[in-house]
Amino acid sequence: MLSLIDDEISELRNILAEGLLVPVFQPIVDFRARSIFGYEALIRGPEGGSLHSPDQLFAAAKRAGLALELEHACREASLRGFAAQSLVGRLFLNVTPGCLLDPQLMNGHTQALLRELGLPANRIVLELTENQQITDLPGIQEALLHYRGRGFQIAIDDLGEGFANLRMWSDLRPEFVKIDKHFVHGIADDRIKYHFVRAMQDLAEICNASLVAEGIERAEDFNCIRDMGIACGQGYFIARPAPKPPRHLPPAVSSALDQRRISLTPLASGSGKLPTARTLLRAIEPLSISATNDVAIARFEADPELYVLPVVNAGQPVGMLNRHSLIDRFARPFRRELYGSKSCDLFMDHAPLIVDEQASIQELALMLALAPKHYLYDGFIVTGDGKYLGVGSSQDLMATITEMQISAARYANPLTQLPGNVPINEHIDRMLGADVDFVAAYIDIDNFKPFNDNFGYRRGDDVIQTLGQLVCEAVDQRNDFVGHIGGDDFFVVFQSVDWEIRCWQLIRSFAERMDAMIGPEERAQGGYMAENRRGELGFQSLPTLSIGAVRVQSGQFESHREVAAAASVAKKQAKKRAKDPGGVIGGSVFIERRRLGADLVVPASRQLN
Template sequence: MDQNIESLLHAVIQGQNLKVHFQPIVHIQTRQIYGYEGLIRGPVNTVLHSPTRLFEAATRAGRLAELDLLCRQLVIKRFAQLRLPGRLFINVDPFSLVHEHSREGQTLEFIEQAGVNPSQVIIELTETHPVEDVQLMQQAMVHYRQMGFRVALDDLGASYSGLKLWSEIRPDIVKIDRHFIQGVDQDRTKQQFVSAILKTATALGCRVITEGVETGKGRLIDLLHEITKLQVNRARHANPLTLLPGNVPIQQQLQKLFRQNIAFTVCYFDLDNFKPFNDFFGFSRGDKVLRFVSELLVANIDDQEDFIGHIGGDDFVAIFHSIHWQATVERILQQFDDSIGGLYNGHIGCVIKTTDREGVERQYRQMTLSVGAVVVRPTEWHCHIDLSEEASIAKHHAKAMPGSTLYIHELASEPHFALAGKSPSAHKTDQTAD
C-alpha cells in the first residue's frame, strides 16, 4: 500500500476528517420519503474523497472495521443534529460485524449518546467484498434485532451475494440497486427485474425501497408504484394452487385492452378427461396436473408482454398481445402431449377405468388439452360483445375435435361473425369423454 495514502488514511481516522451527507430514501409502495441514508465522503481534493477509494484503502490497511465504526458514529451524531424526520439508514459492512475485535453494543451506545430512538435506526448491509461466514453474520443480525433495529439489504442486484443474503438473513427491507432503477421506465429487462423483486418481497412481507429517483421524471416513481400495485393486486386475487392471477385481474386486463382498442387474442385452455383422472388418482395427483399446466404456460409465455391467468378448476386463460401467439400455443400443446403420460403412474397406454357422471363405468384415454382462441381486432363495436360467450364457442369446437387441439374463432370487423377453420396441434390422441 502506498505510504502516502496510508498516512492520509491514518490522519483521516484519527482526526475524524469525514463529511456526512444524507440521501432521501423513497418507499416504492407509498411514494413518500421513508428515511435518509447516511453517506460518507473523505477530505476534499484528496485521493480518499471518494467513499470507494476510502474504504478500499481501509481494507488494504486492515482498518476497515475501525473506519466503519467511526462512520456509524458520525452519521448518527449528524442525523440527531439535523433533526431529520423518518428513519436513519446506517451502512454496515458485514465484515465489520464478524471482525474479531468487534464489541457488541457500540452502535447502541452511539444512538443513546445522540438521543436517537433505536426504532428509527435501520442497519443496512453493504458488501465491499464477499461474505464468507454467513452464520456469524446471521448471529450479528439477530443481536441487532434484539436491540430494536430493523435490517435492510443494500443495493440488491449489485453485491456479491445479495440474493443469498436475502434468503439467509430475511431482512425487513430490501433496497434495489440504482442501476435497475435508472431508466427503468424505458427498459423492459429492468422492469422484469424490479417486478420479480416486488413479487418476492410481497410474498415475504418485506418492504422495498429505492434511491437515485431524482430523475426529473415523475414517470419513474409512478411506474414503480404501478408495478407494485399490479403485484399486490394479482397476489390478492391469485389462484391459491397455481398462484396465477384469478378472475378479477383477468377481467381487468380484458377491459384495459378493450379501452385501448388494440388487437389481441384470448386463448382458453381446458383439460379433456381431467375429471375421470381426478376421480381415479385423487385430488393430490389432480393438483399436480393443474400445476403442470400452469408451469407450461409460464415457461412458454412472456408475462411482460402477454397475460396468464387461472380461471379456476382446469380452466386457464392466456391473453396475447404478441403476434406469434399461435406458434406459442401449438408448442404448449406439443409439450403437454409429450409429458402428461408421466403423471399416469405407469398405467399402460395411460388408460383408466372409472365411473362417469351418470355412475356408469367407462374407459378413458390419456388427457388432452383443448384451446379455444378468440382473435379480437380493433373496432368500434367490440364493447358490445360477450367475450366469454365467444370463447365458449371456440372452446366447444376445440373439444369436439380429437386430440390436443387449437380452434381459432376470429371476431368480424363488423357486427356479424365469421369463424376461421381449426388449427390443430401436430400431435393427436383420441378421447372417449369430456
C-alpha cells in the same frame, strides 16, 4: 512503493483528522406507501483526491490498519449529515460484522450522538455488509440483541451474491433484506430472475422481513418489482446518491407508480374494485407539530374513543401519539408540570406506519405483518400525494380481509383453487372498463370423458389438476389471469404479447405430461379401447388440448358475456380442427380475428407436430 503507501496513509489520516469525509444519500422508495421510506448513507473522500472513491478509501484503510477508525468516522459523518438536512424516514448505515463487536460502537457513543442529534434509534437500520466473514456468530447474535433492545433494526446486504448472506438471513433474522442488483437488473425480461426473486419474497414472508430491491436502473424493472409486491426499491432510476438527495419522489418515479396494471386476483365481488387503504381511513383531526403535550392530553380526555393522534407538519404526517403510552407517562408525579408545555413530538412515535390511499388491502396486510407489533395497536396513517388524509385501524383491516377471504373461497374452484366464473367475469369487465387490449383464451380437454369413464374420476381429477398447474406455469404471472370455469374447461385473460407462443407451449407440455400419466401399452398405441358416448366399444385417443382465442380491442365488446361467447365459438372451431382427419392429432389453437362490422372470420389454426 513505500513512499506511495506512506503518502496514502498520510492522506487518509488527514481525512479522518480534519473530518473531510463526504456523506451521500440514496433514497429508498416504499412502493406501497408511494413515498420515500428512507435513505442509504454512502461515503466519499474529498473531491479530486486520490481517495475520493469509496473502494480506494476503504482499501487504503485496510492496508493502513485503520478500517475501524474509518468506519466510525463514516457512521458519525452520515448521522450528522442526515440530521442536518432533516431527511425523512429511516437511515440505512453500512456496518461490517466485525464493527458490531467493537467496544466503541457498544459503549454508548452512538446512542449519545443520536441523542445530541435528536434522532430516535428506531429510525436507524444497521445494514450488514458481506465483505467480511463472520467468525464469531454467537457474539454477533448477542450484539444484535443488544442493538435491537435499544431500538435499532437490522438489514443484510446483497442477498443472492453468495451463500454466506443466506446463512446470515437464517441466523440473524434481519428486519430488512436487500436483493443483489444482479437479480434486479433485467428482471422484467428474465423469467429465471423473476422466479428467483419470487422465491426470496416467499422466504421474506416466512421470516417477517421486508425486501429492498437494489440496482433498479430501468423503468421496466421498476414496474416489475412494484407489481411483484416487493416492499421497497432503490437505484439510479429513482435517484443517484447525492450530498443533498431529493426529499420527494422524482416525477418519473411518481409517473411509474401511477401506471397500475389491471389486478390479476380480484377477490371482491360486486363492483370488481378491490378495497384500498382509503376505504379504511377515519378522518381524525391531526395535531400540529407545534402543539403541546397538554393539548394532546386534553384531546384524549375529551374523547374516550380516541386511541391515537396523528401529528403533522405542513400537512405531512411526521408522527403518531398513542393514548395509553402518553397517559401512562403523565400519570407519574410532576410529569405534567415538567413536560406538559413541551412539544408533542417529545413522546410521539417518529416512525409511524404511513401508507398511500391507493395501497391495496393485501399490501397493507403484508406491511402490518412485517412491522413491529405496536403498529397493530396504533394502526396506520393514510396519505394522498404525501398529505395526511386520515387514520386506519388494524381491526378494520382484519374485518375487510376476512370478508375478502370468504368471498374468494366462495368463488374459487374447489378442485384447483383457481378463480371461478364470478371472478373471471369480474376481471374481464374490469379489463373492458379500463380500455385495455387483451386476448381471451378458452382451453378445453379433448377426449376427456372417455378417459374419465375408463380410468376413474380420480385419474380424471389428476388430469384436470395437472392442466391447472401447467396453465399457471405457461402464463406470465405478472400479466395474465388464469381461471377455472369448471370440469375440464379453463379460461385465460392474456396481457402478454407472446400469448400465442405460450398457448402452443401449453399444448406440448400437456401432451408430455399425459404420456407420463399412462401405461406403456396406451403410450405405444396412442390411445386405448373404451366405450364412447353412445356406449359403443372403440379406440379412444389420448386427451389433448383445444384452445380458442379472441383478440379483444378497445370498444369491440361491451361485457364479459360477449367476450365469453366469442371465446366459446373459437374453442368449438379449435375442437373441430383437432378432429380433422387430415391433421396430426395433438392439439389445436384457433384464433378468431373478427373485427366490428365484419362478418368474415379468418382462422389461424395449426396442428401440433
